[in-house]
Amino acid sequence: MSRAGFRTTAKRSKLMSKVRRQNTSAEMRVRQELRDLGVGYRLHAKDLPGTPDIVNRSRRWAIFVNGCFWHMHEGCKRGALPKRNHRQWLKKLEANKERDWRSLSELLDLGYSVLVVWECETRDPVQLRTILSTFLR
Numbered sequence: 836m837s838r839a840g841f842r843t844t845a846k847r848s849k850l851m852s853k854v855r856r857q858n859t860s861a862e863m864r865v866r867q868e869l870r871d872l873g874v875g876y877r878l879h880a881k882d883l884p885g886t887p888d889i890v891n892r893s894r895r896w897a898i899f900v901n902g903c904f905w906h907m908h909e910g911c912k913r914g915a916l917p918k919r920n921h922r923q924w925l926k927k928l929e930a931n932k933e934r935d936w937r938s939l940s941e942l943l944d945l946g947y948s949v950l951v952v953w954e955c956e957t958r959d960p961v962q963l964r965t966i967l968s969t970f971l972r
């Protein structure tokens with residue numbers, strides 16, 4: 836393997852070891868939209884199941900901004916698995932997905948409303964605003 840190839844792999848596995856990547860551009864777009872809507876929130880609630888990206892405790896809602904690849908967005912082009920090391924990726928990403936479901940149901944048990952915003956849904960500001968205002972209504 837070339838050095839460059841190796842570095843890429845090392846970087847990838849470092850990324851893979853993190854369950855949730857924080858402060859992604861998709862997350863920034865959601866935060867901006869919430870600010871525009873005049874909604875208060877806190878970030879990265881480590882004490883809540885799955886460390887939701889955006890939280891409002893008094894109103895009991897939590898938002899996850901999911902990368903389409905890392906959380907295997909179904910039916911989404913960006914959610915497609917690489918052909919190389921396919922089985923390893925599948926195993927890893929399915930574990931992510933299972934963790935997502937667990938966090939979601941634990942949050943619901945705590946009385947939270949939970950919204951999952953997919954990365955691809957943040958690209959259209961009009962669509963994003965509709966998703967967020969519908970959820971917060």
Ligand SMILES: [Zn+2]
Nearest residue numbers: 903908911955
């Ligand atoms: Zn997607």
